[in-house]
Amino acid sequence: MSNLTIDGRRLWDMLMETAAIGGTPKGGIRRLTLSDEDRRVRDWFRTECEALGCTVHLDTAGNMVAIRPGKDNTRKPIAMGSHLDTQPTGGKFDGVLGVLGGLEVLKTLHHAGFETHAPVALVNWTNEEGARFSPSMVGSAVYAGAYSQAEMDAFKDGDGITQGEALDAIGYRGKDKPGALGFQAYFELHIEQGPILEEEAKTIGIVTGIQGIKWFNVSITARESHAGTTPMPYRRDALAAFAEAATAIRQIALDHAPNGLATIGIVSAHPGSPNIIPGEVRFTLDMRNPSDDELAVMVTKAKIAIAEAAARHFGAHEIKPLQDSPATPFDKTCIAMVRGATEKLGLEAREITSGAGHDAMYVARVCPTSMIFVPCKEGLSHNEAESSTLEDCAHGAQVLLEAVLAYDART
Amino acid sequence: MSNLTIDGRRLWDMLMETAAIGGTPKGGIRRLTLSDEDRRVRDWFRTECEALGCTVHLDTAGNMVAIRPGKDNTRKPIAMGSHLDTQPTGGKFDGVLGVLGGLEVLKTLHHAGFETHAPVALVNWTNEEGARFSPSMVGSAVYAGAYSQAEMDAFKDGDGITQGEALDAIGYRGKDKPGALGFQAYFELHIEQGPILEEEAKTIGIVTGIQGIKWFNVSITARESHAGTTPMPYRRDALAAFAEAATAIRQIALDHAPNGLATIGIVSAHPGSPNIIPGEVRFTLDMRNPSDDELAVMVTKAKIAIAEAAARHFGAHEIKPLQDSPATPFDKTCIAMVRGATEKLGLEAREITSGAGHDAMYVARVCPTSMIFVPCKEGLSHNEAESSTLEDCAHGAQVLLEAVLAYDART
The missing domain is CATH 3.40.630.10 (Zn peptidases)
Structure with missing residues (x-):
């Protein structure tokens, strides 16, 4: 020295x-x-x-x-x-x-x-x-x-x-x-x-x-319908499913404290009109963890959360990997x-x-x-x-x- | 006859x-x-x-x-x-x-x-x-x-x-x-x-x-930051606030069954990048009820839900009337x-x-x-x-x- x-x-x-x-x-x-x-x-x-x-x-x-x-x-x-x-x-x-x-x-x-x-x-x-x-x-x-x-x-x-x-x-x-x-x-x-x-x-x-980084493009599809004529119990609202998935995904990151991170940076609802219940919501998901194993667990939990939220609103979902950096x-x-x-x-x-x-x-x-x-x-x-x-x-x-x-x- | x-x-x-x-x-x-x-x-x-x-x-x-x-x-x-x-x-x-x-x-x-x-x-x-x-x-x-x-x-x-x-x-x-x-x-x-x-x-x-119809343009602003370097507890995530508000607003409509309706048809996150925590989320809110009085109650509850969700994430919010049809x-x-x-x-x-x-x-x-x-x-x-x-x-x-x-x- x-x-x-x-x-x-x-x-x-x-x-x-x-x-x-x-x-x-x-x-x-x-x-x-x-x-x-x-x-x-x-x-x-x-x-x-x-x-x-x-x-x-x-x-x-x-x-x-x-x-x-x-x-x-x-x-x-x-x-x-x-x-x-x-x-x-x-x-x-x-x-x-x-x-x-x-x-x-x-x-x-x-x-x-x-x-x-x-x-x-x-x-x-x-x-x-x-x-x-x-x-x-x-x-x-x-x-x-x-x-x-x-x-x-x-x-x-x-x-x-x-x-x-x-x-x-x-x-x-x-x-x-x-x-x-x-x-x-x-x-x-x-x-x-x-x-x-x-x-x-x-x-x-x-x-x-x-840290390891995984990006996904996610879509939740349900049923587009009229905001004024569709009673709440009849709805298959892709945005409602998205909101529940987003909250659940945030909780997954919190559960993997202090290193787990989850971010939704882009979101869009389709067709995109104030008086149409969205039939589809697309969003990006960025998940990170310094441990690849822990990151894999987080991703699995997120996939389940998305699937469950979509299913609760009688919708389907698709999750496509966008980037994967170990x-x-x-x-x-x-x-x-x-x-x-x-x-x-x-x-x-x-x-x-x-x-x-x-x-x-x-x-x-x-x-x-x-x-x-x-x-x-x-x-x-x-x-x-x-x-x-x-x-x-x-x-x-x-x-x-x-x-x-x-x-x-x-x- | x-x-x-x-x-x-x-x-x-x-x-x-x-x-x-x-x-x-x-x-x-x-x-x-x-x-x-x-x-x-x-x-x-x-x-x-x-x-x-x-x-x-x-x-x-x-x-x-x-x-x-x-x-x-x-x-x-x-x-x-x-x-x-x-x-x-x-x-x-x-x-x-x-x-x-x-x-x-x-x-x-x-x-x-x-x-x-x-x-x-x-x-x-x-x-x-x-x-x-x-x-x-x-x-x-x-x-x-x-x-x-x-x-x-x-x-x-x-x-x-x-x-x-x-x-x-x-x-x-x-x-x-x-x-x-x-x-x-x-x-x-x-x-x-x-x-x-x-x-x-x-x-x-x-x-x-x-039914009566009220439309609003809503924005929740918090703090834009890096998805990779901002630990969950430090985040002021406008999208996390939005997701909680959206779920709460849906529940308000369900609580006003069978006539209450609430729809979020448009949503966008800003700046809009997969690896940036949104500093702002903008969305439309469509609320309906055949009773103007009941609709006013629903709107008040929704405003509180938005304010509370924004506050939980240390954010601010703005709610602008867009259309009001009694x-x-x-x-x-x-x-x-x-x-x-x-x-x-x-x-x-x-x-x-x-x-x-x-x-x-x-x-x-x-x-x-x-x-x-x-x-x-x-x-x-x-x-x-x-x-x-x-x-x-x-x-x-x-x-x-x-x-x-x-x-x-x-x-």
Whole structure:
């Protein structure tokens, strides 16, 4: 272990400086992946890393990997990273903190003249947000082999431009094969994007994994009829069935506290007239749990609740899977390094599951991985008002530094 | 009382003959108000009435009133009527039965050479359906003074054509002032458009009035947040509040059995993404009761249920009135004439409230009124599959004849 200390003010200044690249009047950032703003922040990032004596590698997916040499460069690098692209009306911290926090770690090592055993890497992944080209996290997905380069290149934005064309256009297509540059381990610093740390006055979230997510498209069909001429006992009301199912599904999530989540985000009634009893209601169902087994139980209960509610109103139902992302438990050693750092630093910390997807989810498929969360104001994210503090960002970067050095010390 | 008997087969043949004017491949009718199809059926109607020795009056709203003279033509006519326009995919009975049932009554009187004391009138009201020009029942509304002629003329269809232009275009703008031709009483024969008569094996519904209707636009607002990062206890989920409110509102209607009705026909969640907890849910609420007092109680309970559900999820709510149509109790004497006819004929009958609006609702404002319902298959209406039987239509027309003659006999 070292006595190195990152410079919180220097990190904050980098956050504010780069926030101007695509900065919005409301204090957020619009820096869509592979846009000119993305090119400009990539240029800035490369210049900063090279000034620290790093070599910046570029793979065919546009992922940028800055490598600071260690004493033994035959060892695989210990990596940090996240993403510099943002949502269309994104904030100043989502993704950016992980990259600039890593850059602050490199600066701290550099200015102290500290030599690690293994090389240390810092990654800026391409298109984490998925806002311009869907799906999200595609740079790390290609790195981990979840998509091919050809698949990534073919995805189109709303204007019909392919991701491959956009990558070539900003000049950030490299020659390296994604994933060829293996890592010993990967640590990603990120804002929580939820309310737990702030509510519990914790400084650091020791992220133990990313929860499993299952999405469904559901429809309940019963019988469309006239609101004025159909007595209540004669009704086969799809909306009444939906309302009962929705309440039951919420209760299922509550029964699986504290980790079970269930959300109905979209609902529509058909034919959709004030004086027609809906014959059909369609809705989406998003269920999550860090345990795949527990998630499966929740889904089974939800299916029963939907079937029972439909049957009570003499209706039928259909449940179609829309997305299925298994839980990603992080590496025990990496988690221990993060926990150890919080203990050494005396920071208030708690274990936490990531509710959202991150590049770490894909990277975890190919090397030991964990994440570090810091609080964000009111859990707000994907929003120009997204906010964190200099102090929390600094604590996060310090934990990142300690975790990397601890992992390096054990090798 | 007479021993006149209507000709059920002749009535049925007229129903089938006119169904060809705007007939659809699925056996329904598309005869939008003031369309060329409407002109053709109006031409047919005028010819038929004139062949029976009737004078056909036309008012500025396009309402057609055929008058068969009586012994004393200083008396106001006893009127029958309904409408010949249909929904875009309407059936063969809604409205049409009331006009052609009345025409069958006139034919029966004519062929028997029967002289009534007062004249007998048969009305074809303009634009009952409101499908092309909203609002509905506008011809009878202008007749009753609920809208002015200028207001009626100004309503536009989806192509921007005004109702006045359309009326002029088909050549059915008359010179009479609507309402100038007063009636002693008004009887309207109609299919039930609901399931009660069929379910209870009744032939005739003795309609005692039209229920009160109140429509509201409701919104529940809470807090939009991330489906993956917001634990259940931190949520302020507008959709969870909506689901509880919807179930409670249904229970309120059930508690006001057998007459209370409550329907949520439209619902939407915002911003409307599978992985965002809705920050707002908007919905319509349709509540009905034949008693205005009881309806007011139901509405108060619903408002409390919405407020409580919103509050449980730390949300706010807004309830805006959208439409308010007070209950229309029908005239006791007219109701008695209908009941007497069913008793004389030995028909299975029950008192019933009309769940839907009808021209009789407006006519009741200016003269004693009631309605006669006959069953329709599975309560289906506003649908090409709308169906009734020759026998039920004939019973309805016979009751109409008896009611008119009974009313005439007492004058």
